[in-house]
Amino acid sequence: MASKRRKLSNPLALTVMVALTERPMHPYEIAQTLRRQGKDQSTKINYGSLYTVVQNLEKHGFVEIxxxxxxxxxxxxxxxxxxxxxxxxxxxxxxxxxxxPAREYPIFETALSLMGVIQPDEVARLLRERLAKLEVEAAGVRGGLEKLYETVPRLFLVEVEYQLHMIEAQVEWVGGFLNEIHTGSLDGVDAWRRFHETGELPPEFAELQDPT
Structure with missing residues (x-):
């Protein structure tokens, strides 16, 4: 199955259409419904632009008065x-x-691809800070899920389960990466350190910059 180019690409438009499968609604009621259902935890929802989204849906014939x-x-x-x-x-x-699967370009991946300009020990300190916050976030989501399981069918909690899984996966990866920096087992970490000590690009890095 191949994805086709959509007339609208804002995920909020899709969320609004799903909400309207329940019944016709006023945009303000749509916003209340999405908030009540916790959709703002899984979709970036700008309630100020919701009216514009509804107007665009009407323009393309996807909703009607x-x-x-x-x-x-x-x-x-x-x-x-x-x-x-x-x-x-x-x-x-x-x-x-x-x-x-779609390439989503998470901002953390961008940061990882550029982190070489920061000294390794400082990167490690920053990642330890991130790891601590991720562990707190995971504990909060895990506790909230356990409470929700008591009253909400799991079908309506799968996106939260997925969020928790991704947080836990990041905790595991960041922890392992930190250990590699600490032990020096990360391939290239010595050259990374030399770069910040001397200010000169190590030969092995220069070759990557100019493979010819």
Missing amino acids: TDVQRQGKRPERTLYGLTDAGREEMTEWLSDLLAL
Whole structure:
């Protein structure tokens, strides 16, 4: 299965369409629903731009106005519902995300790729700081999950399980990497140290810069 180019790429648009499978809603009600369901823990949700997202969904025919309500002197409330085209787009988009791995470029990977400009012992100190925070975060998520399991079916907690798994995997990797720096078993760590001691690029690193 190949992923096709989407008319909309903001994951919030997909989250809104899924919310509208329940019933037509006003954008403010959509925001309340997403917050109540904890979707802000798994999707970057900018509630200020939610109205724009809904308008874009309407522009592309994925949602439509189903009703306009007025209660007393309150402003009119426009309710939006999912169209057949929107349901099809939602299903295809979600299927692609589940089936096809995507390169996401996490910012931590960027930092790791550039860390050579910082002295190894300082990198180790910074990573120990990160590791401590990750361990606290993992403990918090783990405790929260155990509490949620008492009242919420696991089906609705799988994204939190995945978050915990990824945090724990990062804890394991960072801990192992720190040990390699500490013991000197990391391939290239001696040249890394020499670079910061002398200010000159070691020959083995220079060769990587200019393989010709």
